Amino acid sequence: MNDADAYNDRGEDRIKRISFLVLGLLVFSAVYFSPPWPDAVDPSGNRFLLSREAKGALAISLLAAIWWVFEVVPIGVTSLTIGILQVHFLIRPAKKAFTDFMDPSVLFIFASLIIGMVFTKIGITRRMAYKMLTIVGEKTSMIYLGCFVITAILTLFMAHTAVAATVFPLLVSINEFYETEDKPTRFGKGLFMGMAYVAGAGSIVTLLGAARGAVAIGLFRDAVGREVDFFELSYYMFPVGWIMVALLWGFFLLLFKPEKNVIPGLRERAVERYVELGPMTRQEILAAAIVLGSVIALSLRSLVPGLQFLNNTAILLTSTVLFFVTGILDKNDLENMPWNIILLFAGAISIGLCLWETGAAQWLAVKWLVLFSDANWFVFVMGIAFFVMIMTNIIMNVAAIAISLPVALIIAPYLSISPEIILFASLVTAGMPFLLLVGAAPNAIAYESEQFTAGEFFLYGIPASIMLMAVLGFAVFVLWPLMGMPVVVP
Secondary structure, three states: OOHHHHHHHHHHHHHHHHHHHHHHHHHHHHHHOOOOOOOEEOOOOOEEOOOHHHHHHHHHHHHHHHHHHHOOOOHHHHHHHHHHHHHHOOOOOHHHHHHHHHOHHHHHHHHHHHHHHHHHHHOHHHHHHHHHHHHHOOEHHHHHHHHHHHHHHHOOOOOHHHHHHHHHHHHHHHHHHHOOOOOOOHHHHHHHHHHHHHHHHHHOOOOOOOOHHHHHHHHHHHHHOOOOOHHHHHHHHHHHHHHHHHHHHHHHHHHOOOOOOEOOOHHHHHHHHHHHHOOOOHHHHHHHHHHHHHHHHHHHHHHOHHHOOOOHHHHHHHHHHHHHHOOOOOHHHHOOOOHHHHHHHHHHHHHHHHHHHHOHHHHHHHHHHHHHOOOOHHHHHHHHHHHHHHHHHHOOHHHHHHHHHHHHHHHHHHHOEOHHHHHHHHHHHHOOOOOOHHHOHHHHHHHOOOOOOHHHHHHHHHHHHHHHHHHHHHHHHHHHHHHOOOOEOO
């Protein structure tokens, strides 16, 4: 490309960026300054008012979505704009809007990224990458499969955020064998986007994959009076999660068919480099022990009621402190943190809580779900799942569950629908936000690879989300009833 072509491309990018920047501002203004919107009314007659503040929360959400997808400014800067608009337009006070930027969920993501940084620095990820490549061989299709299976297996025991942060540097090491030029490839896109999608699919299988499961079960217990235990959840979620993992492998092979079918000499090079690493060093053993201790503590907290007083974020931050105490990391490592990604999730938490606290989220949930209050049971369940899928791409999946599940469980008895099928259908789509980077931490972590843009992630997330809804439809209508899940109640 000559200088003139490069200049023209930069000019086109600048025009596109300014156009979508202005579009976001226009959408915000159109929603915020519009006349009052009608109340939402649930089947029990309860009214949900859309206040000025709630309308402002919706306006900010739409602006942020446009700016995030089209990357008119760095994604972390869009997050800062979320806080600024809440304060300037008196939607929430500054103390609330900006305190959310240090929410425990944000610090959990920070601590997860630290683990990935440690594994990269001391060489554990290279050791893992070389060993895996000696097993899966030189076919790029099998490399895809190996990476996806490892990611999914880890999410059965660890939070998907921590898994993504751990696997990410592993994928970087693997991708180095493939790249011939310093630019994105189809293989790189499929590898990193696939990791993000599969981390979501695997995380639905057990309660250890994410916090959303425990929150949903708690809401279900309060509303229905029945407990869903660890093994019941895994019984119904296991086939759905692994069906999605298999389909996602085919999905990325189809849409991101690697430029090379094989990487000649890969196995031999991987063996040679693994041998060059020698035995595990003291630092590697120490780091692995710290991470393993954190994983055990997180798992026990989820499984042992007497350990509920422990906090997930505090457990993971303890590992962060230990990395610095033991000298594995130093102050210079903090400068290498992907603060753009951390800010992205800080903004996502802030707008999620803004939608919740202003009542905008509840208004949306009621407005959507009452549309299906006279529908067939299958349509109603899929309608709930679709709403959760869209909301979890915009706000925290925990919040998406918290606003939709109570309303759905109120409407369900009018249609003689089993509450269990509503719970499990909601959890499936809450775990797989394939559209926006803010939908889940693995999405944003994968974005750090610079192999794809936020717009590409959104574009390919559309067919992936359609595939997800098709799999869920099969589970709701065929699979789960065959497995014994009640669908309708007398």
